[in-house]
Amino acid sequence: MAFREYKVGARLFGVALGGSMLITLYMPTVDMTSVAVTETGLVKQLSYGRIGGFSYEDPLLRGEGKPKTVTLTKDPATNADMETVQAFVYEPGIPFPSGINHPRTLGPGATELSLDKGRISEADHNAGAVFVVRRGSHQGETLHYIENATATRGWKYDQVLNAGGDANTSYVGSGKIMFVREGCWWCHTLLPEQTQDWQYFGIPPRLGDFNGESPTAFGSDRKAPDLLHVGSRNSSKEWMMMHFFNPRLVQPHSIMPRYDYLWGDKDADGKAIDYDGWRSAYNDYAAGKTLTPPDVPSYQSNSEIRYLMDFILSLK
Amino acid sequence: MLKYLFKRNEDIPPGTSAVFFGFSSIMWFVIGTGLGSFNAAKLAFPDFVMGSELFSFGHMRQVHVFAVIFGWISMAFAMAMMYITPALGNTKLWSEKLGVWNCFLWNFGLSLGLTLLWFGIGSGREYSDFPWVIDLYVAGFIFLPLALNVWMTIVTRRTQGIYTTNWFFGASVFMVTIVFIVGNSPEWFNLTGLSEAYMTWWFAHNVLGLWITPVAAAIAYYTVPKVTGNPLYSHRIGHLHFWSVVVFYSTPAAHHLMSAPLPEWLKSFASVEGVLILVPAIAFVSNLLLTMTGKWHMFVENVEIKFTITGVMLAIPLNMQGGFQQTRAINWYVHGTGWIVAHAHLALLGFSTFLEGAAVYYGLQTLLRRKLYSLALANFHFWFLLIGFAIYWISMTIAGLIQGAGKIYEVPYIDVVIAEHPYMIARWIGGTMVFTGNVVWLYNMYMTAKAGTEIPEGRLPHELAYER
Numbered sequence: 019m020a021f022r023e024y025k026v027g028a029r030l031f032g033v034a035l036g037g038s039m040l041i042t043l044y045m046p047t048v049d050m051t052s053v054a055v056t057e058t059g060l061v062k063q064l065s066y067g068r069i070g071g072f073s074y075e076d077p078l079l080r081g082e083g084k085p086k087t088v089t090l091t092k093d094p095a096t097n098a099d100m101e102t103v104q105a106f107v108y109e110p111g112i113p114f115p116s117g118i119n120h121p122r123t124l125g126p127g128a129t130e131l132s133l134d135k136g137r138i139s140e141a142d143h144n145a146g147a148v149f150v151v152r153r154g155s156h157q158g159e160t161l162h163y164i165e166n167a168t169a170t171r172g173w174k175y176d177q178v179l180n181a182g183g184d185a186n187t188s189y190v191g192s193g194k195i196m197f198v199r200e201g202c203w204w205c206h207t208l209l210p211e212q213t214q215d216w217q218y219f220g221i222p223p224r225l226g227d228f229n230g231e232s233p234t235a236f237g238s239d240r241k242a243p244d245l246l247h248v249g250s251r252n253s254s255k256e257w258m259m260m261h262f263f264n265p266r267l268v269q270p271h272s273i274m275p276r277y278d279y280l281w282g283d284k285d286a287d288g289k290a291i292d293y294d295g296w297r298s299a300y301n302d303y304a305a306g307k308t309l310t311p312p313d314v315p316s317y318q319s320n321s322e323i324r325y326l327m328d329f330i331l332s333l334k
Numbered sequence: 335m336l337k338y339l340f341k342r343n344e345d346i347p348p349g350t351s352a353v354f355f356g357f358s359s360i361m362w363f364v365i366g367t368g369l370g371s372f373n374a375a376k377l378a379f380p381d382f383v384m385g386s387e388l389f390s391f392g393h394m395r396q397v398h399v400f401a402v403i404f405g406w407i408s409m410a411f412a413m414a415m416m417y418i419t420p421a422l423g424n425t426k427l428w429s430e431k432l433g434v435w436n437c438f439l440w441n442f443g444l445s446l447g448l449t450l451l452w453f454g455i456g457s458g459r460e461y462s463d464f465p466w467v468i469d470l471y472v473a474g475f476i477f478l479p480l481a482l483n484v485w486m487t488i489v490t491r492r493t494q495g496i497y498t499t500n501w502f503f504g505a506s507v508f509m510v511t512i513v514f515i516v517g518n519s520p521e522w523f524n525l526t527g528l529s530e531a532y533m534t535w536w537f538a539h540n541v542l543g544l545w546i547t548p549v550a551a552a553i554a555y556y557t558v559p560k561v562t563g564n565p566l567y568s569h570r571i572g573h574l575h576f577w578s579v580v581v582f583y584s585t586p587a588a589h590h591l592m593s594a595p596l597p598e599w600l601k602s603f604a605s606v607e608g609v610l611i612l613v614p615a616i617a618f619v620s621n622l623l624l625t626m627t628g629k630w631h632m633f634v635e636n637v638e639i640k641f642t643i644t645g646v647m648l649a650i651p652l653n654m655q656g657g658f659q660q661t662r663a664i665n666w667y668v669h670g671t672g673w674i675v676a677h678a679h680l681a682l683l684g685f686s687t688f689l690e691g692a693a694v695y696y697g698l699q700t701l702l703r704r705k706l707y708s709l710a711l712a713n714f715h716f717w718f719l720l721i722g723f724a725i726y727w728i729s730m731t732i733a734g735l736i737q738g739a740g741k742i743y744e745v746p747y748i749d750v751v752i753a754e755h756p757y758m759i760a761r762w763i764g765g766t767m768v769f770t771g772n773v774v775w776l777y778n779m780y781m782t783a784k785a786g787t788e789i790p791e792g793r794l795p796h797e798l799a800y801e802r
């Protein structure tokens with residue numbers, strides 16, 4: 019160091035950078051983590067699982083290691099009728115989301131309720147667990163919290179899966195992986211803006227909606243409709259099927275790519291899907307040679323398109 | 335390159351690592367812009383190459399972004415550091431061998447990371463998409479060796495003072511390593527929630543503001559005085575530029591999330607700091623343009639000056655746009671539209687590319703001691719780059735303004751898609767022109783290495799006449 023100014027400068031640099039990181043990293047995080055999670059946030063993290071991107075349990079982003087969302091109308095343990103409840107089933111070995119592993123991230127109030135009334139600390143991911151979202155009150159405030167239904171009601175994961183059956187099971191977590199991997203978020207945002215477009219796309223998310231979710235997948239620059247509340251606007255599986263197989267079937271001017279490859283090799287009846295045949299039949303339709311377009315094949319219950327559709331339709 | 339990996343450091347000729355970085359960066363520029371052209375074709379013509387998961391837009395999009403940022407821009411930066419830092423210290427690079435290994439491992443790691451992204455294996459966070467395993471590799475084998483080499487070269491310099499360029503090089507290479515490690519820590523520690531989204535954008539912003547912007551500017555601080563022969567206009571303004579970048583550019587990360595439910599105090603703080611970015615911007619532009627006094631004829635005659643001064647001038651709309659588009663008053667309109675894409679390309683393809691392009695042109699000629707093979711091809715490259723970029727920028731700005739209008743007028747979304755279609759085609763044409771220019775550049779530099787006129791010791795490339 020030749021000039022003493024360099025020593026002074028180096029120290030000032032450290033102060034400047036350190037100060038900047040204090041103000042822009044530490045302070046905001048303290049501020050943001052002081053908010054309790056909302057019901058939406060709980061439903062999201064319980065249905066998505068631990069991580070929605072590259073992870074130990076799913077390094078190739080195939081939708082593995084994710085929970086299942088089951089809609090129940092009967093109590094799976096006693097078989098009695100009950101009000102409709104969404105249960106989040108974690109089979110043995112599936113990692114729990116952030117709210118279970120680190121209850122602090124649920125925020126003030128929700129953390130205490132989940133631990134005391136919800137008994138989430140008793141959940142063991144090697145044995146599997148079932149969670150539900152409940153409403154309670156803590157120090158006069160109404161809050162939502164996570165209840166470990168395996169501990170409080172004796173619901174076992176296999177009981178719940180059997181009670182629901184495939185028709186009532188949604189692979190929302192695996193679907194989010196499809197959404198991230200296929201890059202839907204490069205065009206479709208998941209963030210109606212606070213300033214306008216919430217009248218068109220629905221209410222903007224609130225701070226507590228994100229606790230425990232990773233990644234947040236807001237989306238990049240918007241080149242397609244926002245999808246945060248798409249399930250409330252359009253819950254038609256048939257429309258979604260056609261839109262994914264070839265967007266120009268239902269929206270002729272769409273620039274969305276085709277996601278037909280997510281159907282896999284076979285359709286729901288086990289027959290091989292003839293993609294080339296479909297495409298030439300579609301080209302004939304688009305050229306005006308036939309009156310109706312070819313039918314979109316129905317998908318298998320364990321296909322990637324099923325996962326993706328379950329995720330999209332869960333965005334209410 | 336392989337033979338230099340295992341030689342002793344003393345046996346590796348000075349400038350070797352810079353030349354390897356230079357050619358690597360040009361190759362990644364060709365690959366990156368080729369990918370960009372491919373992606374733009376898909377937006378303009380959605381059934382272009384359909385039915386394949388690997389070649390779908392969602393998979394290819396981020397491969398383009400990472401190839402140009404970590405392939406072209408960052409490697410051109412590394413090349414500049416490898417030859418400018420020692421030159422300014424009147425010494426040799428601390429370790430050519432480390433530089434050659436850095437280049438080799440960089441190429442290898444980037445290829446690996448891009449392949450993973452191509453298969454859709456990413457973290458789902460924009461700009462920090464690399465899975466954390468690759469992030470560790472990048473921090474440990476790409477940025478850390480570069481930082482070490484640059485720092486040790488500055489510390490073992492034979493001059494007393496440190497010139498402006500080296501302040502920026504030293505500071506930026508240190509900052510980018512910290513930013514990379516801290517910015518990817520949410521992935522390593524599985525941070526969740528809005529804090530994680532915010533840190534993702536803190537990372538993205540600081541890569542742009544503490545790595546890409548300052549190093550590109552620093553390169554101009556070397557190129558213009560060196561090639562024109564004029565001294566830098568003002569050392570004091572250089573001071574102002576440096577300190578205002580550190581203070582004002584590291585803080586406004588929240589301006590990427592003005593429409594998200596971040597705390598309002600954070601957004602206001604970010605906005606104010608963001609407008610203040612105009613301070614280093616004006617300092618830089620004025621300092622460099624005033625350094626050209628008496629030598630403006632070189633802007634027409636000399637390739638490196640043409641590139642550098644174009645880049646400096648593009649910094650004017652860039653920072654005017656950037657400073658004001660991140661205030662709430664304007665951001666509500668342009669957020670998430672093509673305007674932002676246009677702005678991003680103005681920064682990376684306009685400002686940054688033109689500045690380090692000049693350094694690569696100048697550096698390869700000086701280090702190989704060969705004059706540029708063809709001035710005509712260099713001019714072709716310049717004009718195709720500039721016109722292609724301009725078409726891209728103008729078309730995406732217009733498309734963005736249309737998308738913004740779509741937000742307020744609540745038209746059916748498909749009407750916005752239909753309206754922006756012609757601009758998507760224009761953007762594809764602009765981007766393809768850039769790609770074409772780059773292919774020509776690769777050929778020109780390859781021929782320069784093979785058959786360029788030899789430059790005698792002690793002469794600068796532009797002092798020699800062209801033989802052709």
